[in-house]
Amino acid sequence: MSLPGEFEMIRRCFAPLAGPGSLSLMDDAAILQPRPGWSVVATVDTVISSVHFLPDDPPDLIARKALRVNLSDLAAMGAEPLGYLLVTAFPVDTDEDWVARFARGLAEDQAEFGIGLLGGDTSATPGPLSLTITALGQVENGRALLRSGASPGDRIYVSGTVGDGAFGLKLAKGAGTRLSPEARAFLLDRYRLPQPRLRLGRRLVGVATAALDVSDGLAADLGHICKTSKVGASVEAVRIPLSSAARAMIEAREASREEALTGGDDYELLFTAPAHAEPALAGIAAELDLPLTRLGEIRAEPGLAVIDESGQPLPIGSGGYRHF
Amino acid sequence: MSLPGEFEMIRRCFAPLAGPGSLSLMDDAAILQPRPGWSVVATVDTVISSVHFLPDDPPDLIARKALRVNLSDLAAMGAEPLGYLLVTAFPVDTDEDWVARFARGLAEDQAEFGIGLLGGDTSATPGPLSLTITALGQVENGRALLRSGASPGDRIYVSGTVGDGAFGLKLAKGAGTRLSPEARAFLLDRYRLPQPRLRLGRRLVGVATAALDVSDGLAADLGHICKTSKVGASVEAVRIPLSSAARAMIEAREASREEALTGGDDYELLFTAPAHAEPALAGIAAELDLPLTRLGEIRAEPGLAVIDESGQPLPIGSGGYRHF
Numbered sequence: 001m002s003l004p005g006e007f008e009m010i011r012r013c014f015a016p017l018a019g020p021g022s023l024s025l026m027d028d029a030a031i032l033q034p035r036p037g038w039s040v041v042a043t044v045d046t047v048i049s050s051v052h053f054l055p056d057d058p059p060d061l062i063a064r065k066a067l068r069v070n071l072s073d074l075a076a077m078g079a080e081p082l083g084y085l086l087v088t089a090f091p092v093d094t095d096e097d098w099v100a101r102f103a104r105g106l107a108e109d110q111a112e113f114g115i116g117l118l119g120g121d122t123s124a125t126p127g128p129l130s131l132t133i134t135a136l137g138q139v140e141n142g143r144a145l146l147r148s149g150a151s152p153g154d155r156i157y158v159s160g161t162v163g164d165g166a167f168g169l170k171l172a173k174g175a176g177t178r179l180s181p182e183a184r185a186f187l188l189d190r191y192r193l194p195q196p197r198l199r200l201g202r203r204l205v206g207v208a209t210a211a212l213d214v215s216d217g218l219a220a221d222l223g224h225i226c227k228t229s230k231v232g233a234s235v236e237a238v239r240i241p242l243s244s245a246a247r248a249m250i251e252a253r254e255a256s257r258e259e260a261l262t263g264g265d266d267y268e269l270l271f272t273a274p275a276h277a278e279p280a281l282a283g284i285a286a287e288l289d290l291p292l293t294r295l296g297e298i299r300a301e302p303g304l305a306v307i308d309e310s311g312q313p314l315p316i317g318s319g320g321y322r323h324f
Numbered sequence: 325m326s327l328p329g330e331f332e333m334i335r336r337c338f339a340p341l342a343g344p345g346s347l348s349l350m351d352d353a354a355i356l357q358p359r360p361g362w363s364v365v366a367t368v369d370t371v372i373s374s375v376h377f378l379p380d381d382p383p384d385l386i387a388r389k390a391l392r393v394n395l396s397d398l399a400a401m402g403a404e405p406l407g408y409l410l411v412t413a414f415p416v417d418t419d420e421d422w423v424a425r426f427a428r429g430l431a432e433d434q435a436e437f438g439i440g441l442l443g444g445d446t447s448a449t450p451g452p453l454s455l456t457i458t459a460l461g462q463v464e465n466g467r468a469l470l471r472s473g474a475s476p477g478d479r480i481y482v483s484g485t486v487g488d489g490a491f492g493l494k495l496a497k498g499a500g501t502r503l504s505p506e507a508r509a510f511l512l513d514r515y516r517l518p519q520p521r522l523r524l525g526r527r528l529v530g531v532a533t534a535a536l537d538v539s540d541g542l543a544a545d546l547g548h549i550c551k552t553s554k555v556g557a558s559v560e561a562v563r564i565p566l567s568s569a570a571r572a573m574i575e576a577r578e579a580s581r582e583e584a585l586t587g588g589d590d591y592e593l594l595f596t597a598p599a600h601a602e603p604a605l606a607g608i609a610a611e612l613d614l615p616l617t618r619l620g621e622i623r624a625e626p627g628l629a630v631i632d633e634s635g636q637p638l639p640i641g642s643g644g645y646r647h648f
């Protein structure tokens with residue numbers, strides 16, 4: 001990997017990934033022409049071996065997850081993806097086959113999400129393998145979904161199911177041995193290959209008042225919306241949508257409902273919308289075949305209250321009632 | 325650096341750097357609204373400690389150079405900068421004062437170039453410190469300066485002086501002890517704190533036919549233009565513009581004229597323009613108080629010929645006449 005010829009090999013692996021605007025990866029920068037009246041949305045995330053993934057994780061899955069968590073940020077803004085910049089720092093002993101498998105994972109997700117590689121940078125590093133992806137998308141001027149738009153009375157929704165990512169991580173670390181192979185596979189897949197909710201994000205433009213993607217855990221992420229919107233929230237615990245695999249894990253006492261609330265890594269969209277948006281949201285859920293579950297309501301008083309079936313506040317972590 | 329409070333400290337260092345479009349670094353992504361009829365230009369570069377800089381280099385200079393090499397790529401495209409995304413991976417033992425000095429360097433260059441921080445990501449790493457900057461700019465639709473537009477008969481120009489960056493690196497490694505303190509300081513500064521030619525890049529839109537910034541060395545970079553434009557080039561060695569400090573280093577036999585041609589890191593703009601652009605270029609040079617030196621001509625035949633005063637081809641590196 002330290003020889004120029006090996007960098008040439010890497011370029012060969014990445015050159016076929018070049019998309020429109022990349023200028024065939026031959027120029028000093030990429031060019032993106034958003035539609036007239038649209039803005040460009042930009043986000044960046046890094047993953048480092050042994051910090052964010054395990055050194056023996058499959059390279060194609062490492063690549064795809066790194067790409068998807070960035071696409072998830074675009075989804076949370078209501079943006080459609082345009083492409084991405086890729087920075088790789090490979091240890092000098094990186095196997096050439098590893099890089100080829102890594103590139104194949106990117107190619108697979110490029111096809112799935114209709115995007116191309118726009119540019120990037122490759123270095124050799126004396127440290128652990130690290131990947132940095134800058135995702136670029138576009139959204140109508142002034143219409144991006146922000147964290148700051150929630151108002152008292154807005155309803156709180158989440159897409160899909162919650163907790164699968166955190167439970168999948170527990171499985172990857174050795175828990176959940178009593179689960180069925182199907183449930184194990186489902187949760188591991190949810191952890192390893194999150195689904196950026198790009199179509200949902202686009203449909204929420206003009207409907208949702210605030211949105212983000214669940215990456216720090218539902219409770220913490222709802223806290224981000226509350227803090228940025230200067231509001232509070234009340235959530236009914238019984239409404240938290242759980243997959244049957246997650247329910248099986250809770251029933252087997254290998255995880256708790258609280259962990260589903262506080263674990264991260266689901267990459268579902270958490271958003272708020274006024275009450276009159278309810279029929280529109282039902283239509284979007286049906287069209288996308290994706291559950292959109294109403295969890296509770298935005299309130300003027302700061303803090304997050306999680307309410308049990310009898311209307312009593314439930315403890316979350318050490319607190320029970322979080323102030324932001 | 326591994327404690328949450330220390331990440332909080334880092335966020336405190338970076339929060340004051342937030343610019344327009346960053347949404348105060350509180351959202352999932354940044355939003356850039358280019359002017360109507362303009363495209364967004366995006367480029368990314370990483371620097372890694374002990375690979376791209378020395379661990380004991382001053383943190384403010386590391387930050388500023390990392391930012392400037394990216395701005396130089398925008399300059400080479402004729403773009404004006406909009407802002408940047410910053411990814412930092414700090415070793416767990418990074419000193420808090422180091423981060424503060426690093427952030428002050430960024431603040432200084434943000435003021436100098438009129439840009440702000442748009443977003444980013446901070447991790448702790450078991451490896452060496454690394455910095456990744458994604459620079460974003462804008463240019464009129466279809467008007468970006470590309471490497472691919474040079475035609476036979478076009479003249480070849482370079483801004484400023486060539487070789488200073490490579491000679492400065494030699495000084496940093498211990499050479500040049502017989503030089504005057506002023507000459508040493510000049511060359512070291514050119515190496516440590518390159519000047520992105522943003523104003524020149526903007527003025528070359530509609531004037532230059534191809535452009536890039538000199539980062540691999542003049543000869544190699546002219547090769548990039550030739551390869552991408554499918555042309556060749558002839559350059560007169562005697563015309564290569566050298567600073568008086570670089571000339572002093574050559575006279576002291578501590579460096580050669582050939583090293584000025586093949587060394588990298590000058591971040592001057594190398595560009596081509598038709599003969600009729602000569603008066604316009606003279607006007608731009610006068611207005612910016614920046615020499616624009618005509619080096620030679622683009623030819624139909626592939627390859628780069630460097631000609632000495634008697635018209636004979638000079639050897640460059642091992643070849644003397646490079647094929648691409």
